[in-house]
Amino acid sequence: MNGQEDDVMTEFADSAKAGAKAATWVGIAVLLLGMLAIGMPFLTGVAITISIGVILLITGIAQLFFAFNSHSFGSGALRFGFGILSGLCGLSLVTQPGAGLATITLFLAVWFVVDGVFTVVNGISWRPQSGWGLMVGSGVIGVLLGVMIYSQFPTSSVWLVGLLVGIRLLLVGWTMIALGAVGRQVAKEIDTANV
Known part of the structure; x- marks a missing residue:
């Protein structure tokens, strides 16, 4: 290799090392958040419910703003109605997160059953x-999970959302850590090839 190619490969290896280090640290942080979410599923569920409520409130306000700036009555009225509905749903989730968490849990139970079928x-x-x-088995597990969630309602609303989010965070964390390991391996191979 000539000097310019060596410089490019060295720069690429340095970028791979930096990316691998960042992915590993982010993965560890997300993994810890996942463990925390699993350890405190109710608080995690309430936090998620309130977050969804805030997003719906902001969406409702934005829709109302656009409704008043619409040039036609039809699209303005539709946006106005959607804005009011989003705002009320968001306000309900923020002010009554326990009831919102129960609603989300029932939605998930129905979703698991329908998706499983x-x-x-x-x-x-x-x-x-x-x-x-494998598809049939996965579907049967989904249906059983939905039935289990529903049969344990309202108790399941205390743990379900937080547990699912925690498991997802654990999977994302492990994936990020694995990507960091791959990035370190790529950087090592590039360094070896440059010697």
Whole structure:
């Protein structure tokens, strides 16, 4: 390699090292947040409910603003109605996060059942292709999970949302740490090739 190619490869290796280090540290932070969320599922669920409420409030205010700036009555009225609905839902979630958490839990129970049924039907329609049994099994687990959540309601609203968010954060954290390890390996191979 000539000097210019060496410089480019060295710069690329340095970037890979920096990216790998950042991914690892972010992964560790997200992993710790996931453990915290699993350890305190109710507080996590309430925090998420309030966050969703704030987002809906901001959306409602923005829609009302756009409704008053609309040039036609039809689109203005629709935006106004959507803004009022979003604002009221957001206000309800912020002021009554326990009831909001219960609503989100019921929604998730229904979603797991409906998604599970569709997954089972799709899996059966894929038969005899490979993987159809896995799809059916996944769908059955989804239905059972939805039924379990519903059968334990309202107790399930205390732990479900926080637990699901915590598990997701754990998976994201592990993924980031794994990406950091891959980045370090790539940087090491580039350094070895430059020697």
